[in-house]
Amino acid sequence: MIERLPLPAQFDRIIMVGGTAAALVMTPILVVLLALLIGDEISAAELVFWLAFTVIVAGALGTVLLSNIVHAALALIATLLGVAAIYLLLATEFIALVQILVYGGGVVILIIFGLMMTNAQADPVVTDGSQKPFAAIVGVLLGSIFIAAAIDAEWGAQTAAVVPFRDFGARLFRDFIVPVIIVGVLLDIALSGALVNARPPRDDADEPAAEGEATS
Amino acid sequence: MIPLENFLILSGILFATGLYGVLARRSAILILMSVELMLAAVSINFVAFAAYLDGEAFSGLVFALFVITVAAAEVGLALGIVLRLFRERRTSYVDAADSLKW
Numbered sequence: 001m002i003e004r005l006p007l008p009a010q011f012d013r014i015i016m017v018g019g020t021a022a023a024l025v026m027t028p029i030l031v032v033l034l035a036l037l038i039g040d041e042i043s044a045a046e047l048v049f050w051l052a053f054t055v056i057v058a059g060a061l062g063t064v065l066l067s068n069i070v071h072a073a074l075a076l077i078a079t080l081l082g083v084a085a086i087y088l089l090l091a092t093e094f095i096a097l098v099q100i101l102v103y104g105g106g107v108v109i110l111i112i113f114g115l116m117m118t119n120a121q122a123d124p125v126v127t128d129g130s131q132k133p134f135a136a137i138v139g140v141l142l143g144s145i146f147i148a149a150a151i152d153a154e155w156g157a158q159t160a161a162v163v164p165f166r167d168f169g170a171r172l173f174r175d176f177i178v179p180v181i182i183v184g185v186l187l188d189i190a191l192s193g194a195l196v197n198a199r200p201p202r203d204d205a206d207e208p209a210a211e212g213e214a215t216s
Numbered sequence: 217m218i219p220l221e222n223f224l225i226l227s228g229i230l231f232a233t234g235l236y237g238v239l240a241r242r243s244a245i246l247i248l249m250s251v252e253l254m255l256a257a258v259s260i261n262f263v264a265f266a267a268y269l270d271g272e273a274f275s276g277l278v279f280a281l282f283v284i285t286v287a288a289a290e291v292g293l294a295l296g297i298v299l300r301l302f303r304e305r306r307t308s309y310v311d312a313a314d315s316l317k318w
Contacts, residue, residue: 063237069243073249087260092277103287113295139239147225151225160267163277168274172281
């Protein structure tokens, strides 16, 4: 037996159920795609695309449908990694790496920390609102409009262009220097705002208590 | 070569799913995660258009980069607000944030 850290008992169940479900969903799709690839129906790039498509859509549905918030966060990670795969497919390695670094490494960790701190698991039932049918109608309608528009439109000549890494940095800091500066200022403001909002409240020991109470 | 429409359809599905999440969820953190889905969908569109339609393939990439940056800033700020909401109301559900509602 492998020696391992003591984990909560439900952890094993989560891994078993989640792994089995993912295997059950992904294996037939992978088999079908491989058969199509061998039969020269699709290219290798299309195989990768459809795999990423499956991961992204399944992860997105998990993010919005799962009632357990930690599971939803895990599904979000899967979706964002799938999006990174799409960027790689479009030959934009830099954006793909930034996506993995910023989203997988930063944003999701922040979100998981946030939900640990707010103990949002205490009442998971409330996540389902009465506005659910309305939200489903709006989502399906908008999605149909997007798909219909994408299929219907005439896109003209399509060229698969590739930007080399070096050109990207050079042009970013030469032609787009003003947006870069503005984004820097924006990040500064966001940092200050997050700090001000998340700072623990002061113990107003040496201040009159009535002053704080009156404004809130 | 994969047709451009495939990427646009994927992005549309992703965006619609995220919109459903924003509208249907009540927990502020889950709404934040759904917003991330919508932003990722928009980024896919930018990168796909840049790779397929722009000869230089550049403006779209810069836009995608800025979208990622703004998303990171937004998550940091929003989680600060959520923490504050939780501290004041002992819950992170957006229904609790009704001080300005009459």
